[in-house]
Amino acid sequence: MTTVYFVRHAEPNYNNHDDELRELTEKGLEDRKLVTEYLSDKSIDVVLSSPYKRAVDTVMDFASYYSMTIEKIYDFRERKVDSEWIEDFIGFCKRQWADFNYKYTDGETLAEVQKRNISALKQVLEQYENKNIVIGSHGTALSTIINYYDPTYGFEEFDKIRQLMPWIVKLTFVGKKLIDMESVNVFEMLNE
Template sequence: MKQIYLVRHCKAAGQAPDAPLTELGVQQAERLAQFFSDKTVDLILSSPFERAVRTIQPLADKMGLDITLDARLAERVLADRDLPDWYELLRKSFDDLDFCCPGGESSRAAMKRAVAVVEDVLCRECRCAVIVSHGNLLSLLLKYFDDRIGFAEWEALTNPDVYLLTFSPGQDGPVPRRIWTE
């Protein structure tokens, strides 16, 4: 059996790759480390974005683990420019996985790169991994394992949030289970 925890980053001061955690986000990262303190984590992978790394740094420090940065965990780019109707376009991208805004990435393409990270983890010797990323990408990864997940579930994500994927021999695939309760 292999467990993979999917973590959405803590509260951040913006969307830019170098956006730091807010003061609340720093406190949330400490609570997140406490949340994982009774788990036997042996691998941590993170988006290279500052807010994702800072979210999991307290846990990595507590457990004496390195954080492996993986560019495939970076947030999905909906478009290459600010769009006034981005919210409706994002909704559309959950209904039509091949829909793509100018300069953006389709949901299917983003999902594919996130799934590749999970597949890589499944090929490793670890038993319990933590993957830290962003709301849009994580909700697409969850949708891959449970097609009922969509825009409404993206909207319901919190900062932070944690889902568990459990892979057991002979099982078709995991059923994502939300385990964050704060």
């Protein structure tokens, strides 16, 4: 059995419009400790991540604590929206979720994001079969992975997690066959 913990990044600094270099806020840096706490008893074998700073930095606290390196995988990066900052992001998201082939001129479709993320995931499942894996990820990229396995997951579900940062989705596989998917709200752990 292979267990993959996709970790959607903690709160980023939206004043930084550089998608690759957008850092975590002070709150994000603090909240990533919840990820470390959740993963601490999961016998993690490998830590992977999107190369984007906010994703790497979210799993960095865990990796550093356990003296693990983070392997960056470019295909786990977030969707490219466009070269320009989008003011009506919600309207754009609704349109993309309604049509997986919709994109701005210089951006990616959700179908393209899903294809490269699923391809990268399948390679990880081959390379790290029967391991426990952490993957630093993003809200849209992760949501397209969920949609691949559960096509009923659409804009409404995406909108519910839009402000949930960090957020963990645990996927359990036998070979490449998904046998279980569980959403983990690390903030709810504080109240248990």
